[in-house]
Amino acid sequence: MTRYHPALAALHWVLAGLIIGALVMGSQVLAALPNDSPDKMFSLRAHMTVGLVIGALMILRLGTRLTTQHPPKADAGNRLLNSGARAAHWGLYVLVFLMVASGIGISITAGLPDIVFGGSADPLPQTFDDLAPRVAHGVISKLLLLTILAHIAGWLYxxxxxxxxxxxxxxxGKRH
Ligand code: HEM
Ligand code: HEM
Structure with a gap:
């Protein structure tokens, strides 16, 4: 076996784009807009939708990863780098799921499903900053960014x- 399953490869690249997009838009656009800005609702709706799509595709990807054959472990010629790569791979799954879970946590504690998608006329809370899942979402997003940078450094190496x-x-391409 010389390659991962094509479905796993396709999902890898689609998810990489969506996750990097959600990280950049989340920190640079969404979090920068005050909750009373007229653009906030659109931005939230887009971010929450993309976040949930990422969650669904990650479940599909994890299922594909666990049920398809894959190439033997890559060797970077150094035990520390090899364990680092494995830790980063599983860490990426865990951190992405934690992002989705804490995002859903913010959404539920702030009543967003009704306000953003359900047509409720209630205003958004003044800020999300004091909600525990919001704090977690922010911290985990930084850990995820660092892990992605380490993963890309591994690829560059x-x-x-x-x-x-x-x-x-x-x-x-051919897998054998
Ligand atoms: C958010 C972005 C990304 C995530 C979440 C991610 C996740 C993963 C995971 C979990 C694996 C391990 C195989 C598996 O279990 O599926 C993997 C493998 C890989 N990724 Fe990424 N990845 C991302 C971005 C990137 C980028 C930007 C590159 C390169 C430019 C890259 C290059 C690779 C390569 C080359 C492998 C194969 C490693 C091997 O064969 O052992 N990834 N990725
Ligand atoms: C992998 C998926 C996700 C990524 C990468 C992501 C990324 C981010 C980032 C980077 C921020 C800004 C954090 C900061 O700068 O402190 C953010 C904020 C936020 N995200 Fe996510 N997110 C994801 C999933 C979700 C989901 C599924 C939901 C809800 C259903 C959600 C709801 C929110 C909310 C409500 C905020 C706060 C915005 C504000 O403070 O104004 N996110 N997200």
């Missing part, structure tokens, strides 16, 4: 130092 073309394993 394989691509430009080891030159072993590891990225082909997460792309499409």
């Amino acid at each position: 394989h691509q430009f130092v080891l030159k072993d073309g590891l990225i082909r394993r997460m792309w499409f």
Whole structure:
């Protein structure tokens, strides 16, 4: 087996785009808008929808990962780097699920399903900043960003130092 299953590769790249997009939009656009801004509702609706789609696709991806054959563990030529890569891979799953869970937590504690999607005329709370799931969402987003940067550094190391073309394993083509 020389590559991951094509469904896993497709979901990897779709999810990478959606997750990086949610991180950038969440921190640079959504969190920067005060809750009484006229643009806040649209931004929240988009962020929450994308966040939930990420959650659903991650469940699908984890299911595919656990039920399809995959290549043997990659070797970076160093035990520490190899364990780091494994930790980062499972860490990415855990952190993304924690982002979705804490996002849903903010949404439920602030009554957002009704206000944002249910047509309720209630205004948004003045801020989400004092809600525990909001604090968690912010902290986990930073941990996720750091883990993604470490993951990309791992790819750069394989691509430009080891030159072993590891990225082909997460792309499409013959698997044997
Ligand atoms: C992997 C999925 C997700 C990512 C990467 C993500 C990312 C982010 C980021 C980076 C922020 C700003 C944090 C900060 O700067 O402190 C944020 C805020 C927020 N997110 Fe998410 N999020 C995700 C899923 C969700 C979901 C599923 C929901 C709700 C259903 C949600 C609701 C919110 C809300 C309400 C805020 C607060 C906005 C504010 O303070 O004005 N997020 N998200
Ligand atoms: C939010 C972004 C990302 C997430 C959540 C993510 C997640 C993962 C996970 C969990 C794996 C392990 C295989 C599996 O269990 O599915 C993996 C493998 C991989 N990822 Fe990412 N990834 C992201 C972005 C990227 C980016 C931007 C690159 C490169 C530019 C990249 C390159 C790779 C490569 C080359 C592998 C294969 C490693 C191997 O064969 O052992 N990923 N990714």
